[in-house]
Amino acid sequence: MSLLEVENLTKSFSSGRDWLGRRTKMVHAVKGVSFTLERGECLAVVGESGAGKSTVGRMVLRLIEPNSGSVTFDGIDVLATKPKQLRALRQRMQMIFQDPYSSLDPRMTIKDAVAEPLLVHTDKGRVTREKEAVELLDKVGIGSRYLERYPAELSGGQLQRVAIARALTMKPSLIVCDEPVAALDVSVRAQVLNLLRDLQEELGLAYLFVCHDLALVEVIADRVMVMASGEVVETDTTDQIFANPRQEYTKKLLAAIPVPLPRDAQGNRLVAPGKVG
């Protein structure tokens, strides 16, 4: 049994209103998407803007309710869970958003933000909660001098590290990463990507990695699912997608990568996973 099994997910949104204010136009954002994700695996979801990538990621966590289809996480039918059970389940499948600032409470110190899930979901005492938060922050490269600071006092890269630490507090086995480095300065993207890669290896995490930048995908993903207009175009190992894309759409996406990826004379990539930046 795979960690995550997604079958035939479909989602339409109504957008636009007629002269009476009634919603009219339907956007078919996701049409019959199926895939699996193994424990410890990174599956990238790529495609142009509007392809339906984020909607798929959010439906897996039921942040968006699908119209139809099924999501099975660790044998549990996610779409059938009751609110209390879903809250518990969401601790084991977390999400990291593009904008780390919006995922953190501006009035909470960094240490409290990371310790908060332990307060809400466990009966651990304050000392233990704070100790675990400090350890996690250290693991993501946030030193002790930032513990009592507020989100507004940190850079985008530091905030994304904090958001990652918070996502790890409850020891999830799956993290949906929605464009986790897109909003960061180019100079810190590789560092955060490296961190995600290292954590994946160390903790055996599975990532559903929503990303429009194929250059990043090649570094972190084991497999790639290409989406266009709400549908899956092709899914294959990262090496196959880059070396032998089967679909024209995938070939066009690859051709649009602005800087050719560094390769040796045999065509192998020179930047090994986990060695970026």
Ligand SMILES: Nc1ncnc2c1ncn2[C@@H]1O[C@H](COP(=O)(O)OP(=O)(O)OP(=O)(O)O)[C@@H](O)[C@H]1O
């Ligand atoms: N809440 C919503 N209401 C109406 N339409 C929506 C909503 N969310 C998404 N859509 C539409 O669904 C389609 C897929 O959006 P989605 O954000 O999943 O695409 P994406 O591939 O993640 O693109 P991007 O990288 O630009 O976010 C788009 O046409 C989008 O406008």
